[in-house]
Amino acid sequence: QSALTQPASVSGSPGQSITISCTGTSSDVGTYNLVSWYQQHPGKAPKLRIYEGSKRPSGVSNRFSGSKSGNTASLTISGLQAEDEADYYCCSYAGSSLWVFGGGTKVTVL
Amino acid sequence: QITLKESGPTLVKPTQTLTLTCTFSGFSLSTSGVGVGWIRQPPGKALEWLALRYWGDDKRYNPSLKSRLTITEGTSNNQVVLTMTNMDPVDTATYYCAHFIVGEGYFDYWGQGTLVTVSS
Numbered sequence: 001q002s003a004l005t006q007p008a009s010v011s012g013s014p015g016q017s018i019t020i021s022c023t024g025t026s027s028d029v030g031t032y033n034l035v036s037w038y039q040q041h042p043g044k045a046p047k048l049r050i051y052e053g054s055k056r057p058s059g060v061s062n063r064f065s066g067s068k069s070g071n072t073a074s075l076t077i078s079g080l081q082a083e084d085e086a087d088y089y090c091c092s093y094a095g096s097s098l099w100v101f102g103g104g105t106k107v108t109v110l
Numbered sequence: 111q112i113t114l115k116e117s118g119p120t121l122v123k124p125t126q127t128l129t130l131t132c133t134f135s136g137f138s139l140s141t142s143g144v145g146v147g148w149i150r151q152p153p154g155k156a157l158e159w160l161a162l163r164y165w166g167d168d169k170r171y172n173p174s175l176k177s178r179l180t181i182t183e184g185t186s187n188n189q190v191v192l193t194m195t196n197m198d199p200v201d202t203a204t205y206y207c208a209h210f211i212v213g214e215g216y217f218d219y220w221g222q223g224t225l226v227t228v229s230s
Contacts, residue, residue, distance in 0.1 A: 001173050003156065034215035038157070045206060045223055046157065051216035089157050093215050097162070097170040101149070104156040 001094050004102035011108040017078040020105045022090030023071060030071035034093035037075045041086045085109045112136035114207050114221035121227050128194045131184055132207030139165055145210035146190045147217055150203040163190050197228045
């Protein structure tokens with residue numbers, strides 16, 4: 001069970017769209033549609049943004065969207081805003097009731 | 111309203127055992143489909159899933175740490191206790207507990223986290 005692979009950093013200008021990838025294997029992301037995404041501001045606890053790959057919890061902006069292709073899940077933030085600057089983590093089911101997080105991506109709003 | 115809060119020592123010595131308590135409200139671990147998870151984050155590093163207590167008392171552990179981790183119930187039925195043995199400086203991290211929805215697989219409510227430093 002290895003950590004999912006995310007880019008260390010992604011940046012974009014206000015109003016633009018960015019996409020964060022989360023690459024796993026056929027033992028986790030590729031087989032199960034149980035990928036969740038979390039946003040974490042400095043010094044704060046993570047907050048859920050997407051679950052089951054593409055579903056948004058109540059109250060989460062529709063600027064956040066998720067998708068999956070093969071062994072890679074993606075989080076897209078559209079209409080980038082200053083408040084979106086944070087760290088983002090993916091998490092996937094890995095079988096046998098086990099879970100694995102990604103290495104995290106720092107999003108910078110230019 | 112669901113809330114969770116971690117408590118325990120802020121400083122432990124190498125080789126000691128860490129015991130953290132997650133005290134929660136707004137839900138019951140007797141309810142089918144819920145769980146309480148433990149996740150940690152070393153300073154400046156990524157989140158790492160440690161363990162999950164599912165409803166019905168099923169427990170799962172990160173395979174890389176399984177030999178050192180134990181989840182038990184606390185002194186009341188709204189507590190989950192995580193024990194980690196043989197602590198090392200690399201275990202210095204903020205430890206979070208979180209409410210977990212089993213069917214859809216996500217952590218929707220998190221505690222504020224507690225920073226545990228391992229140092230002699």
